[in-house]
Structures are given as structure tokens and as C-alpha cells.
Amino acid sequence: MGTKYREVDADAYVPIEADKLVVGVRLPFNVFVEDKSDIKPLFNKETIFTSLARNILKEKGNIKSICCW
Numbered sequence: 001m002g003t004k005y006r007e008v009d010a011d012a013y014v015p016i017e018a019d020k021l022v023v024g025v026r027l028p029f030n031v032f033v034e035d036k037s038d039i040k041p042l043f044n045k046e047t048i049f050t051s052l053a054r055n056i057l058k059e060k061g062n063i064k065s066i067c068c069w
Contacts, residue, residue: 018057021049033060 021027031043042060043053 018054021054021057023049023051023054025049031057 025048027043027045027047027049030041030045031047032039033042034040042056043049047053
């Protein structure tokens, strides 16, 4: 079985601030970061958001999220 890819429209991404995410709660969506012209996954949906994860987001800067389907 091959790898499946889903193309997502860039307008579907919603920028969020790392401070809006609550430590100790499972993420209700996937979290991505924008790196130059690429959008890369950082945390999967259902990941427990920790203070270490918050520090990683602050270091990355421009955070984007996409709602789950």
C-alpha cells in the first residue's frame, strides 16, 4: 500500500498564538509551522500540550494550525 497525500489550500490555515494553547490539554487540531515557503507539521492532533511544547512554539515564531477533518 502506497503513501497517501492530501493537498491543503494555504487559505485553510488559521494563525494562532502559542500563549492561547493551554498546557496539559490535548490539542484538538494539528499544529504546523511556516518555514520559509514550506509548511511543516510540528504536533499531531490529540498530542498533550506541555510547557516544553509551548517553549518549542515560542522558539519557532509564526505558528499555524489547521482544523481536523
